[in-house]
Ligand SMILES: Nc1ncnc2c1ncn2[C@@H]1O[C@H](COP(=O)(O)OP(=O)(O)O)[C@@H](O)[C@H]1O
């Protein structure tokens with residue numbers, strides 16, 4: 001199952017690049033989080049036919065990706081599992097909404113086609129921006145950010161623990177997969193007869209490990225309240241970053257930049 | 267300093283993992299807890315930390331290990347887990363090391379300073395910003411010990427600190443252990459290591475104490491060790 005291995009590596013990689021350093025990485029997590037949320041809200045609020053207006057919104061992910069050293073190609077590649085879903089949602093629009101909106105040469109473009117394309121574009125934008133946030137913010141900083149926003153500690157702790165538990169689970173799973181494959185090299189994947197015991201083992205082993213990990217946290221003074229290492233105060237540059245970007249989003253929402261630029265040449 | 271009185275631990279209702287054990291340990295003593303797999307070494311350590319329920323009583327610096335005192339007790343004890351993978355839970359080494367000091371109310375700068383000292387003490391400054399899941403087994407063990415040292419415990423409990431280490435790293439760990447001037451309890455079946463680090467040895471077998479005394483005497487007693495599924499330290503066999 002090479003596919004599974006690569007999926008593990010991708011997740012690990014995400015954890016790695018989020019620990020890197022760049023101007024974007026250094027922005028306060030809260031500022032980034034708010035910016036991302038507002039970006040998503042504004043993107044979603046675009047009219048269902050305004051594909052040209054949406055184009056300007058692509059600038060934000062491009063900006064974050066390029067200034068943080070992330071690869072756009074990788075970002076899009078990672079979205080390959082989710083993108084078909086978005087396309088699927090919009091795929092019937094052209095059949096329902098057949099009213100012609102405008103013509104490109106001889107072809108008339110229907111409202112349904114436009115709304116489908118717009119929906120796909122919105123989906124891609126939201127996913128890209130979320131990915132950009134996660135990839136430039138270490139999970140602990142995310143949690144610190146959530147705490148600062150007033151999200152209850154219990155929920156944040158749960159979130160962080162779940163995230164850690166996923167890694168424990170993945171670790172155990174990859175160990176077990178290796179053990180299995182070494183002893184059943186001719187099998188493709190795991191034979192169905194072994195699934196029950198495999199899953200059971202996985203659960204027990206990862207629970208044991210999770211418990212030990214939790215013990216080890218308690219032994220080091222953990223009492224349910226994370227003292228996040230990465231939590232500093234919001235600085236002027238963070239607020240500036242946030243305000244400039246949000247202002248740009250709002251502008252892009254109400255002024256159709258693509259059309260304005262187009263208008264200059266007509 | 268540590269007093270263990272008639273302690274019995276049962277994981278399930280039938281078998282006793284540790285039965286009716288008593289011993290006490292003085293300040294600055296280095297004690298080796300030896301015995302074959304399943305003898306109950308880890309279980310005793312966990313009982314001291316209040317991680318498993320037990321019958322009998324344990325006192326650490328005259329404080330009894332009971333629920334209400336558990337925080338005070340755990341602050342005195344530093345526990346290096348048998349499996350370092352289960353010890354480190356933050357993304358990077360430095361974050362893991364600062365976790366304890368931050369929890370104990372140190373500021374960010376202080377915590378980092380404390381962590382740096384522990385890194386230097388273990389000689390692993392180069393691992394500071396590394397990702398935990400990318401460390402080798404030996405590096406992970408060193409980092410795990412450093413994490414515990416950063417807690418500045420009065421007493422160090424180490425569960426098989428040299429298991430799964432290559433000879434080079436094993437030697438380093440032994441040297442570092444010897445440099446740490448604190449009360450130490452070290453569990454292992456690596457008797458050469460115990461001989462290098464401990465002056466006293468408690469030999470466990472099937473949850474009971476079989477011998478307790480001078481390390482040199484017990485570790486050279488071939489009949490006693492073999493009866494309890496252990497072998498003489500290599501250097502003794504080699505003469
Ligand atoms: N979580 C557990 N549940 C049930 N039995 C356990 C558990 N942990 C250890 N035991 C049993 O307790 C005994 C002592 O184990 P342990 O203290 O881990 O031995 P050692 O560390 O000396 O190898 C063993 O027989 C083991 O099977």
Ligand SMILES: [Mg+2]
Nearest residue numbers: 307308348425
């Ligand atoms: Mg053990």
